Amino acid sequence: MERKTKTTIERGLLISGIAIAAFGLLTEGINYPWGTLVGKETIAADPAPVSEQWIEQSLPAEEDLVYLTDCDAYGTATAPEEALQVGVIKLPKLGTADNVVEGTELKDLALGAGHLAGSALPGASGNCVIAGDRSDDLMRHLELLGEGDTILLADQDTQYTYTVFQAVTVEPTEVWVTEPVEGREAVLTLFTGTPSGSLKQRLVVQAELTASEPRS
Numbered sequence: 001m002e003r004k005t006k007t008t009i010e011r012g013l014l015i016s017g018i019a020i021a022a023f024g025l026l027t028e029g030i031n032y033p034w035g036t037l038v039g040k041e042t043i044a045a046d047p048a049p050v051s052e053q054w055i056e057q058s059l060p061a062e063e064d065l066v067y068l069t070d071c072d073a074y075g076t077a078t079a080p081e082e083a084l085q086v087g088v089i090k091l092p093k094l095g096t097a098d099n100v101v102e103g104t105e106l107k108d109l110a111l112g113a114g115h116l117a118g119s120a121l122p123g124a125s126g127n128c129v130i131a132g133d134r135s136d137d138l139m140r141h142l143e144l145l146g147e148g149d150t151i152l153l154a155d156q157d158t159q160y161t162y163t164v165f166q167a168v169t170v171e172p173t174e175v176w177v178t179e180p181v182e183g184r185e186a187v188l189t190l191f192t193g194t195p196s197g198s199l200k201q202r203l204v205v206q207a208e209l210t211a212s213e214p215r216s
Contacts, residue, residue: 042095043152050099050111051083054156059084059102061118068172068202069104069114069131071193083108086115087122089130090152091138093145098138100153104131113138113190119178120186122153123160123212129178129189134203139192143167145205151188159215162188162207169194170202177204184208 084102091097099112100122108114113132120126132139145151151162165184170177181187186209194203 041092041150043092044090044095044097046088047097047099047112049085049088050101051085053084055084055086055102055115055121058115058119058121059117061116065116065118065175065178066173068170068175068177068191069109070106070172070199071109071131071133071191071202083111085156087153087155089113089138089154091142091145092152093149094138094141096138096140098132098136100130109133116178119189122155122188123158123186123209125185127178127180127187127189128153129191132190132192134192134194134196139190140196142190142192142203142205143194149207151190151205151207153188154215157215158212160209161211163210164205164207167203167205170204172199172202174202177202177206181206181208 086100086102089098089100100115101108101111101113102115102117104114104116109131113130115121116129116131119129122128132142134140134142145164146167147164149164151164153160153162168177177189177191188207188209189204190206191202191204193199194201
């Protein structure tokens with residue numbers, strides 16, 4: 001009787017495991033940007049803003065950066081009345097969009113992608129650095145972006161088009177990716193944890209400003 005009960009429990013655990021794995025694969029399949037296989041791009045609609053306060057100038061970094069944030073948004077979100085809206089970011093190749101708020105702490109990333117304090121603002125000279133949680137839609141498939149792909153980043157008045165020139169994987173301590181890039185006046189740097197579901201390394205995509213137009 002005891003052996004039969006044990007076998008029943010083992011079968012139950014096996015079936016549960018298979019069901020969980022199948023659900024994960026189904027969810028991933030639904031969320032996968034299949035349009036990338038045929039070169040299709042989709043410009044997602046603007047998300048509802050998280051704050052009525054727009055940033056006017058990049059806040060100074062509180063200390064020298066020695067580590068790229070963990071890019072894990074689990075935890076309590078910044079209260080909307082305390083958040084500063086930096087802009088809206090869209091990845092046409094992936095068909096995703098999200099708000100960009102000031103700050104890259106976990107409480108900031110729970111509201112959207114986070115702008116690194118002290119880095120350039122959208123459209124400005126220097127390096128505009130934005131971190132995102134890999135589990136969120138925006139950067140879930142960031143590894144699919146490559147040279148020549150476009151990134152749209154808008155502030156309150158203007159939409160900027162950036163063109164990707166490189167994608168690299170780095171260690172969390174390789175903060176050189178946040179510095180200005182020689183020979184490129186205005187750069188956008190996106191980074192998130194990699195591999196997916198891990199915080200071991202950082203996937204970094206860098207793009208150069210190539211166009212701008214008034215935001216409608």
